[in-house]
Amino acid sequence: MNHLTLHNYVPKTALTNVNELLNRFHFHLKIKSNRKTKHGDFRPLKDGSFQITINNDLNKYRFLITLIHEIAHLKTFKESRKVKPHGLEWKINFQHLLLPFLKPTIFPEELLPIIANYIRNPKASTDSDIKLSLALKQYDEKSDKDYIFEIPLKSMFKYNNRIFEKGEKRRVRYICKELKTNKEYLFHPNAEVELVK
Numbered sequence: 001m002n003h004l005t006l007h008n009y010v011p012k013t014a015l016t017n018v019n020e021l022l023n024r025f026h027f028h029l030k031i032k033s034n035r036k037t038k039h040g041d042f043r044p045l046k047d048g049s050f051q052i053t054i055n056n057d058l059n060k061y062r063f064l065i066t067l068i069h070e071i072a073h074l075k076t077f078k079e080s081r082k083v084k085p086h087g088l089e090w091k092i093n094f095q096h097l098l099l100p101f102l103k104p105t106i107f108p109e110e111l112l113p114i115i116a117n118y119i120r121n122p123k124a125s126t127d128s129d130i131k132l133s134l135a136l137k138q139y140d141e142k143s144d145k146d147y148i149f150e151i152p153l154k155s156m157f158k159y160n161n162r163i164f165e166k167g168e169k170r171r172v173r174y175i176c177k178e179l180k181t182n183k184e185y186l187f188h189p190n191a192e193v194e195l196v197k
């Protein structure tokens, strides 16, 4: 799998950071069809290379968290082979690797405090953290659309068959202008829109 296809799986705003990690830690990344027992895994291969697999049906936030979880295994494995898979060394690596992604341009704002709390003492599976699991589940609906919070300022988008331009945020909502009428409307950050190119 090359870096180009990755943009279908992680938030677009995370791509630069993700590509940096892919260049820093060399591994084969495979996208697998749904396995009920796990979201992903890490494995050293016989030839000395590394493989990370991630399920293809994860929403982009869970995909990103799972990818970082597995990269943390790789980093921990390279540092020492004598530590527990989800021990302290892995936890610290996971925290350090995930922290740069905890920004409101990458994750919905309501998820940020929940993820921040989760990585203080992460478990083997995101599903063992009920709060995080429930919060992530809200985004499970597969969709080609983007959330308003993640598209660039001034970009044009389609919503209910009308074309708008994204404007500044006022308190919690974005002020967007309908192009046809020049009228301003307020949009919730998680409104799903279609970018107009």
Ligand SMILES: [Zn+2]
Pocket: 069, 073, 085, 086, 124
């Ligand atoms: Zn793990």
